[in-house]
Amino acid sequence: WGGGATEIAVKSVASAFKSVMRSSDVLTRISEDEFALIMPNTKSESAETVVRRFLRRMTNNEIEVSGHKLSCVVNVGVATKSPNQKAADFYKEAETNRRTANETGQNNYVSTFAA
Numbered sequence: 001w002g003g004g005a006t007e008i009a010v011k012s013v014a015s016a017f018k019s020v021m022r023s024s025d026v027l028t029r030i031s032e033d034e035f036a037l038i039m040p041n042t043k044s045e046s047a048e049t050v051v052r053r054f055l056r057r058m059t060n061n062e063i064e065v066s067g068h069k070l071s072c073v074v075n076v077g078v079a080t081k082s083p084n085q086k087a088a089d090f091y092k093e094a095e096t097n098r099r100t101a102n103e104t105g106q107n108n109y110v111s112t113f114a115a
Contacts, residue, residue, distance in 0.1 A: 016057040075101035078111035
C-alpha cells in the first residue's frame with residue numbers, strides 16, 4: 001500500500017496511544033513504525049493497564065487506504081527501569097519484549113519488571 005498507508009497507520013497508532021496516556025507521559029516515534037511511551041513514576045501494574053487499554057482500542061481500529069479498510073497489528077514490549085539500570089539496557093529489554101510479543105501473536109504485549 002506504500003508509504004501513504006504507513007503514515008495513516010502511524011497516525012492511527014499515535015491517536016490510540018494518546019487516548020490512553022496521562023498528561024505526564026511522553027510518546028515518541030523512534031523509527032518508521034516504532035514508538036516509545038515513557039511513563040514516569042508509574043508502577044508496572046499501571047503500565048500494563050495502559051497497554052491493555054491501548055491494545056483493546058487497536059483491536060477494533062481500522063484505517064482506510066485507497067478505499068480499502070485495513071486493520072493495524074501492534075505488539076508491545078513493556079519494561080520498568082530499575083534505579084541503577086542504564087537507559088540503553090532498559091531500551092534493549094523493552095525491545096526484546098516487543099520481539100517476543102511479535103512471535104506470540106497479534107495485538108499482544110510482553111512485560112518484565114525491575115527487581
